[in-house]
Amino acid sequence: MSTLWPFPDDALRISRFPAASPVLSGLHRALHAGTVPNTLLLVGEPLAGREAVAAELSAMLICPEGRLFCTCSSCQRVRQGVHPDLHLLRVGVGHKEIRMEDVEEVLANFQQVPFEGRRRVYVLANAHTPPLNVFAASALLKTLEEPVAHACWLLLACNPLRVLPTIVSRAVQLRVPSSPAVAAENLGPRALALLQAVPGSLGALVEEGEEGEGFLQLAQELLPQAMNGNYLALLRLSALVRERPWRASLLSALSLASASQVQPELAERAVALAEGWLLAQRLSEQLYLGFEATALASLGRALEGT
Incomplete structure (x- = not known):
């Protein structure tokens, strides 16, 4: 059964x-x-x-x-x-x-x-x-x-x-209290504090069903490009978030998860991206601007500072 x-x-x-x-x-x-x-x-x-x-x-x-x-x-x-x-x-x-x-x-x-x-x-x-x-x-x-x-x-x-x-x-x-993901445990207090601030997690993709699976596949393909400073990849990811605004928190969680798997020199950039997604979401809501504009601004600054 x-x-x-x-x-x-x-x-x-x-x-x-x-x-x-x-x-x-x-x-x-x-x-x-x-x-x-x-x-x-x-x-x-x-x-x-x-x-x-x-x-x-x-x-x-x-x-x-x-x-x-x-x-x-x-x-x-x-x-x-x-x-x-x-x-x-x-x-x-x-x-x-x-x-x-x-x-x-x-x-x-x-x-x-x-x-x-x-x-x-x-x-x-x-x-x-x-x-x-x-x-x-x-x-x-x-x-x-x-x-x-x-x-x-x-x-x-x-x-x-x-x-x-x-x-x-x-x-x-x-x-229901939960513990921060094990994937971020070795990234230091900054990453742990950030992960706790993320209102969703990778598990939230389950709630989007087949559509969430498609988003996950595309995000996993584009995130490495974004970490290397590819602004077209950032723009495509931002467009996906515009369709479903809460995906910004999922991208933040994905960025954090990837930080534990990439080379040390890219880990800090992944954490910066995680912060950038949340900042872009917050600015978009406060300033009533399109998500793409705020994302490119905040993520660009995040990447340039690492």
Whole structure:
């Protein structure tokens, strides 16, 4: 039987993310105190503990005994993504967004009591708009406004500002802490501080699906050229960011990741590029200028200074 979880197995193993365990412990206490909210917005970097918390929390909510880190058959099936009381809402195959039809399909049996567990758990793999289109969000909102005791929603997000305010207002927000990527550990305090400032990570590409894969391939091809001062490559990358502004943070993370793999003389330039992408994004938002203009200015200065 195929799994519902669209994430890599490593991303679902809570043992890999010790910083996230206190979040689960607090929710476990709330469960037995009868105060677990019907809708939780789990905010954190993709594939850095957020998905593992969602899987483990789903297991605990469905578990007949309500145990944390339980090894019973029910909990194991939830972690494997094959439990009948676990439901996942995500971008469908061949589509670029979550549609109203997707929401309606997942909610077909929403009012029914659970098959086996104590609750039904519904996981929204990406609560951002896009990919959650406004019609799907409207259908989802009606459900969140009229919760039922036997169902819980877990909404996953990287940045709550990209979640519609009407949905945020119906959820209790929890931040899932994550550790900086190992790839930047040897780059010194400047790179580590920069990585922590990046609102997304390489894992955010997962949230763009096939389109994200295409962006990743092109970015990996163009970044080495940009590090060598190729302004045409910078312009092409800037055009990609203009289409989806939050990609600036992804390019920053990609630049940092490449800094741990290139020759020492280029590592500093990669870190400068990472800073440049974020600066360009900030200037573009503040000055209402096109991203290409601010990117070429800030990135040009960054490269010239290394």
